[in-house]
Amino acid sequence: MNLHQNIIGQLNFRVIARALTVVENDLDGSSELLKTLKLDKICPVIGITGPPGAGKSTLVNGIIDILLRGGKKIAVLAIDPTSPFNFGSLLGDRIRMASHFNHPDVFIRSLATRGSLGGLSAKIIEMTDVLRASGFDYVLIETVGVGQSEIEITGLADITLVVLVPEAGDEIQHIKSGLMEIADAFIINKADREGADVFANNLKKIIGHSVDEQPPIFKTIASKNQGLGDIAAFIQHTNLKQNNRRKLLLTEKVYKLIQQKMMTGIDKKKLQLDITEALESGNFNLYSFVDTYV
Ligand SMILES: Nc1nc2c(ncn2[C@@H]2O[C@H](COP(=O)(O)OP(=O)(O)O)[C@@H](O)[C@H]2O)c(=O)[nH]1
Ligand SMILES: [Mg+2]
Incomplete structure (x- = not known):
């Protein structure tokens, strides 16, 4: 499949969408497609994670606006595993990102699937690789921060942004230290609400004890496009460091x-026949029998 851009420099979104579907569903040609991906171009993957309703989609929408300047091309993977069929979230994200829905340089894909560990979609690494190889300048991945997905997203993303809201203030003591370690930056969104400053200060104190290098804390009002420039600048100017979690x-x-x-090639029916025989x-010795199979 040809993922290259057309003669006027636009990416072929239909081809990219098809490639994602093939890879996501393991359709014929998937492994060939994956093996031919060219991943030599630098394409930062930005993970945006946080609780439902924190304003992640709104933030992504606003940040895209800034990153797009200068002819950049951006892909968004929006993953919301919290609702199984997820029509609501899909539509919601589409509406919220509506201003980009027909933009020739913004590709948006919503995923509702849940990975085997309750984390990200089982094919999220592959799908991200397809996007990285498709000629985008940035890949943004929005995920609901639940359990395992937080760890997975940091392995996948070059930059992980953790979105919180002031109301999380009371719970901040309980926010597990894991969250502190994965964030390259924190975003306190809905700063129009009470308690944003107090929350920011508390967060600063808590992080201060747990990590060597304090990640920046950005305060934003995503719904009013306020404070997003600093985040875009952070994304544009962060040196993509060696990501140790990626190795994990x-x-x-x-391994999987x-x-x-x-x-592959081990067929249960045949196995049963062999065992019967x-x-x-x-x-019959179970252990010698297994040895004949490996
Ligand atoms: N008051 C306020 N509301 C916001 C802000 N940012 C987003 N919202 C609203 O919060 C709701 C959830 O936003 P959404 O982006 O869908 O959150 P997500 O679930 O984290 O993707 C929407 O109704 C947004 O309009 C903000 O800075 N202040
Ligand atoms: Mg969302």
Whole structure:
């Protein structure tokens, strides 16, 4: 499949969308497609995570506006596993990102699937790679911060932005230290609400104790496009450092893929027949039997 841009420099969104579908559903041609991806162009992956309703989609929408300047091309993967069929969230995200829905340089894909561990979609690494290889300048991944997905997103993203709202103030003591470690920056959105400053100060104190280098804290009112310039600048100017979590994530992934590969060709029906045969011949030993299979 040809993922390259057309003669007038626009990306072919239909081809990209199709490639994502093939990869997401493991359709014919998926593994060939993945093997031919060219990932030599630098394309930062930005993870935006936080609780439902914190304003992630609104923020993404506003940040895109700024990142687009200068002819940049942007892909967004919006993942909301909180509702199973997720029509609401899909429509919601589309409406919220509506200003970009027909923009020739913005590609948006919503995903409702949940990964096996309750985290991100099972094919999120592959889908991100398709986008990274498609000629975008940035890939933004919006995920609801629930459990495992937080860890996965930091393995996947070059920059992880954690979005919180002032109301989280009372719970801030309980916010697990994991969250502190994954954030390259915090965004306190809905700063138009009471308690934003107090919350920011508390957050600063708490982070201060737990990490060597204090990540920046941005205060924003996404619904009014306030404070977004600083975040865009942060994204544009952060040196993409060595991401150690990526190695962990990739190790897990490679392990799973090897496991899958080793299991291909093992057919349960045939297995049962072989076992029946072995049992009939008497003297069946489970462990030697397994050895004949590997
Ligand atoms: N008051 C206020 N509301 C906001 C702000 N940013 C977003 N919202 C609203 O919060 C709601 C949830 O926003 P959304 O972007 O969908 O949150 P998400 O679930 O984290 O993606 C929407 O109604 C937004 O209009 C903000 O800065 N202040
Ligand atoms: Mg959203």
